[in-house]
Ligand SMILES: [Ca+2]
């Protein structure tokens with residue numbers, strides 16, 4: 001648990017000075033550089049939205065989303081109840097799409113705007129009580145990065161040691177069915193995520209220092225934290241030992257410590273295979289709950305095994321994990337709309353399932369309006385389409401001209417303008433769930449007690465201080481009389497359409513496919 005703001009800062013500074021005491025990193029002047037946080041201490045327990053800037057809102061008519069467009073839409077996010085934004089990479093990149101092939105770690109992608117636009121975004125978000133974290137890619141750069149180009153063209157370049165070069169191409173490697181070594185006229189380099197993205201040599205202290213300085217560059221500008229990409233891949237030891245090596249965990253912890261030497265900052269890691277390890281305070285402090293996401297829509301479709309897995313998940317997992325129903329990567333699933341084939345009742349059950357559980361929820365942009373995949377596309381582009389602001393079949397209200405990518409197939413019915421006006425719609429449901437999460441600390445960061453399944457309904461109790469909240473979700477098509485005898489208090493309904501029956505014993509009637517929140521009172 002965090003102590004007071006000031007104590008946290010002091011103890012982190014202490015740890016940092018101990019940690020770096022014998023290195024050349026020279027951040028002893030940190031105390032004078034540290035920017036205070038503009039946000040309340042527990043801001044990162046609120047819901048985040050993951051935003052792909054290229055697909056969010058275009059402000060200048062070039063058909064691509066940008067930072068100014070995002071800044072102009074902050075009131076939309078605030079009205080929904082969002083407390084944090086995860087920006088997919090906004091640093092200058094070579095791929096002109098997702099942004100994970102970085103060419104400049106300390107500048108904004110030109111398609112997205114300028115550093116001045118970034119500063120304005122941070123200021124405007126903070127003015128609305130919203131924190132901003134950004135993707136940071138430690139493991140690799142783009143092939144077009146000037147340091148890699150120097151190393152590629154001249155084996156004598158000092159930057160040769162910044163990447164993983166071998167004169168003789170290593171043999172016998174297989175990463176996800178592919179040989180990660182790329183042969184060139186001047187030797188071979190390692191590229192875990194494909195030929196366009198060469199791995200850095202993360203054993204080189206100069207590379208570590210370079211990333212530290214880049215992270216500090218953004219922290220000094222007021223960023224509230226980072227989503228650290230692909231951290232189990234920082235260091236490879238051999239053809240056999242390339243995934244999640246002890247050195248990668250240690251190095252990730254090193255960067256987390258630097259980030260958290262700034263007050264009230266948040267780190268969430270992408271570690272698909274071992275989230276419960278990477279979530280540890282000494283590694284990341286936050287990590288995406290991979291393994292939960294693929295059970296959420298199954299539970300919503302009343303799969304009893306999935307309901308059991310969902311209700312038990314946080315009984316055995318740290319509450320600092322970050323839950324989500326889908327994200328920008330196809331391997332984590334389709335957009336929720338496509339997962340439930342447009343069934344709005346199931347859609348809402350899926351949303352409630354992860355928005356009321358412990359963990360920090362991350363809503364994928366468009367999920368809150370029921371946005372479908374991009375019409376006619378496949379693979380990752382299908383789930384990364386322009387946001388549906390309005391019913392306009394050409395522009396989706398995303399741009400004044402032609403969107404850079406196909407818009408959602410259901411723009412005519414599920415767009416922000418119409419959803420906001422629709423009583424009982426998906427947007428209103430997300431807004432309700434976040435309203436309760438924001439109003440009740442027990443839902444945002446309380447304990448997790450009495451996880452239970454009765455038929456196709458799940459229920460649990462969450463406590464924070466004197467406040468107790470019970471949640472009951474009936475996924476089934478039949479009403480259920482939920483036995484609530486063991487609940488520690490008398491249920492008072494906050495949300496839902498249940499009926500209480502008190503004889504012969506306390507029961508709550510849950511209609512089919514329904515979500516309920518109760519205050520438990522003495
Ligand atoms: Ca633009």
Ligand SMILES: [Ca+2]
Pocket residue numbers: 139192199200233234235236
């Ligand atoms: Ca690596």
